[in-house]
Amino acid sequence: MNKANPSLLPRITDIINPNLNYLGDSKIEVIYYSCNDAPPDSVVSDSKKLIERARLMSPALKFHSDGEPQYMLKMIRAKGGDEVSNGSLLNGSMGRIKLSTFVALTMDVASGSPRRYFFEIMSHFATAEHEKERLQYFASPEGRDDLYQYNQKESRTVLEVLEDFPSVHMPFEWLVQLTPPLKKRAFSISSSPLVHPNQIHLTVSIVSWLTPFKRTRQGLCSTWLAGLSPNEENLIPCWVHKGSLPPPKPSIPLLLIGPGTGCAPFRAFVEERAAQSARESTAPILFFFGCRNEDNDFLYKDFWLKHAQDKGVLSLKEGGGFFVAFSRDQPQKVYVQHKIKEQSARVWNMLCSGAAIYVAGSSTKMPADVTAALEEVVRQKGGEAASGWLRKLERAGKFNIETWS
DSSP: OTTTOTTTSOOGGGOOOGGGGGTOOOSOOOOOOOGGGSOOGGGOSOHHHHHHHHHHHSTTTTTTOOSSOSEEEEOOBOTTOOBOOOOOOOOSOOOSOOHHHHHHHHBOTTTOOOOHHHHHHHHHTBOSHHHHHHHHHHHSGGGHHHHIIIIITTTOOHHHHHHHOTTBOOOHHHHHHHSOBOOOOOOOBOSOTTTOTTOOOBOOOOOEEEOTTOOEEEOHHHHHHHHOOTTSOOEEEEOOOOOSSOOOOTTSOEEEEOOGGGGHHHHHHHHHHHHHHTTSOOOOEEEEEEESOHHHHOTTHHHHHHHTSTTOTTOTTTTOEEEEEETTSSSSOOOHHHHHHHTHHHHHHHHHTTOEEEEEEESSSHHHHHHHHHHHHHHHHHOSOHHHHHHHHHHTTOEEEEEEO
């Protein structure tokens, strides 16, 4: 690319500008090879090794990498349920990494917003005087508020900023150094390994929002996952880590609270216990789920209702229960904490039988509101110090909270 269009991706040695002495040397050294020296990406034999190598080459990721992905997942069903045809994995040999591959695997150019220093460095490589002046202003203390409105509030990406200042020809050495690193995204596994030993099910909310100037912004990973076709050869790098919610023993009753995508780990819990109940005696589950509308975002509706019927692990007959709060389906807002209070007798009986409490979901107000509701139930039904009761459960490893922003 450098040889084909030196102005698009110049090397530092190609830039003659006495003012650049002020910057000093870049911390990054890039060695360029002829495109004939590198094999095409389609013949990479070990995609896991390629990803690890790219991340180790990244100055921002090499000390934070978990090594190569443990698994390369293949999509077998889209949200709609279409099955995937079997295909072969990539074959060939791995050589030097293409620049485009390195960018795709390590640099967040399409969703990460650059920092103030990025604009300062850009100003040194701007050839149009009006762009240089604007970049210098953004990098100055006087321009801090305007930069915040332009950049952070609007969630400008590195690509968008570079497009807005076309006279800037930043060397790749500096671009690598200043671009936010492409971080791994964490999702709770929503399937039981006992039921699906060779699969991983994920519950992913497709992130999308409007900026103050009504520009649509989308989450990088969630949008990419949603756009994958199960009929194409897509390999998804995956690192599996032990979650913060310890797996419960089959004999322990469970009180689960998981609104929205917080239901993901509890789908795995219910699926696991249902499989266990087929071969041994298991304790019941009381699950509180919440969403905005019954018609629009009742995640896994059929799954929950199935296990709440007859002698399912969520059924009233077996001592469990499934209760849903639809926050927007009536004039007054109803959340999971309201349902907990409504079912205070069931909640108290479950706690008295030695239940473990699990809470998962948004890290905003939900965990505090749920904890307050549980304290109120204990206070009303047990006549004890509510906070002391829950603290005892927490110390015993029976009150676990997993939240995310």
